[in-house]
Amino acid sequence: MKQPKFGIVVFPGSNCDHDAYYVTKKIFNCETEFLWHKDSDLKSSDIIILPGGFSYGDYLRTGAIARFSPIMESVINFAEKGGIVFGICNGFQILLEANLLPGTLLQNKSTKFVCKDVYLKVENIESLFTKNIFKNILKIPIAHGDGNYFIDEAGLIELKSNNQILFRYCDSNGLINETANPNGSIENIAGIMNIAGNVFGMMPHPERCSDEVLHSTDGQILFKTIIQNFIK
Amino acid sequence: MYKATIIIKRRKQILDPQGKAVEQGSKLLNLNNISNVRIGKFIELNVESATEAEAKVEVDKLCNKLLANLNIENYEFSLEKQ
Numbered sequence: 365m366k367q368p369k370f371g372i373v374v375f376p377g378s379n380c381d382h383d384a385y386y387v388t389k390k391i392f393n394c395e396t397e398f399l400w401h402k403d404s405d406l407k408s409s410d411i412i413i414l415p416g417g418f419s420y421g422d423y424l425r426t427g428a429i430a431r432f433s434p435i436m437e438s439v440i441n442f443a444e445k446g447g448i449v450f451g452i453c454n455g456f457q458i459l460l461e462a463n464l465l466p467g468t469l470l471q472n473k474s475t476k477f478v479c480k481d482v483y484l485k486v487e488n489i490e491s492l493f494t495k496n497i498f499k500n501i502l503k504i505p506i507a508h509g510d511g512n513y514f515i516d517e518a519g520l521i522e523l524k525s526n527n528q529i530l531f532r533y534c535d536s537n538g539l540i541n542e543t544a545n546p547n548g549s550i551e552n553i554a555g556i557m558n559i560a561g562n563v564f565g566m567m568p569h570p571e572r573c574s575d576e577v578l579h580s581t582d583g584q585i586l587f588k589t590i591i592q593n594f595i596k
Numbered sequence: 597m598y599k600a601t602i603i604i605k606r607r608k609q610i611l612d613p614q615g616k617a618v619e620q621g622s623k624l625l626n627l628n629n630i631s632n633v634r635i636g637k638f639i640e641l642n643v644e645s646a647t648e649a650e651a652k653v654e655v656d657k658l659c660n661k662l663l664a665n666l667n668i669e670n671y672e673f674s675l676e677k678q
Binding site: 424425428429432461467468470471472473474475512514515516548 | 610611613614616617662663665667668
């Protein structure tokens with residue numbers, strides 16, 4: 365199969381849309397287009413990225429208003445038909461508000477906005493997003509005030525039994541503990557997917573560590589894995 | 597027309613870091629009798645409906661779909677004829 369075409373949704377307040385565009389277009393040479401939130405055409409994209417930022421100023425709740433944008437109706441239809449959707453940070457928050465993924469992102473336990481590199485342990489290596497990933501501890505930055513993943517007990521059991529947890533916050537040795545948890549997320553959850561395995565959300569920003577010039581390229585590993593798994 | 601007064605509260609078992617921060621702030625004011633601070637949302641709006649029943653359906657739908665996240669919040673509202 366050919367390289368995937370990426371569609372990057374631009375909401376008012378998105379601020380990582382150009383970073384994501386740069387990675388898929390310039391680093392990986394994949395065809396990439398921006399998708400304006402008021403449009404409904406996904407422009408034949410194979411993979412939709414909901415980028416980071418502060419869509420609609422985070423008013424009401426993070427992602428709550430973006431979820432009703434005209435483009436999101438198309439994204440929801442696309443996802444329900446098996447289309448691949450990847451939400452990063454605010455994009456993850458929007459996917460939760462749109463009920464494409466289970467749970468909620470609450471304010472960080474510390475009440476502080478946290479901006480730093482964190483380590484992530486890859487928990488599931490059978491997904492489209494992580495299959496054949498050649499590193500199981502990734503160093504990727506976070507930058508959020510509302511990244512505290514919450515799900516009720518029944519939901520957590522379901523996430524685990526369906527292997528939907530993809531990443532957990534860990535220390536540099538891969539140990540998952542309270543100290544390595546930057547925001548209070550339940551069981552250190554940093555990224556999950558839906559049961560069908562085509563919708564994926566994570567709080568850390570792989571698009572911010574995908575260029576050699578930044579001396580931090582673990583994000584590139586993740587994008588590369590997604591593209592390779594798509595081609596296969 | 598009806599005026600709706602909506603209160604959205606975070607469910608009891610959900611952590612409220614903002615409430616905690618305010619509680620700590622009250623200690624700085626030497627107000628040591630303050631506890632269990634929970635911060636929610638208060639929303640007022642008008643709804644053009646002929647009857648209270650219609651207004652109720654509309655406001656309930658808005659709360660369900662947009663104003664409250666039922667994973668973590670509960671809501672209640674009252675209506676007043678204008």
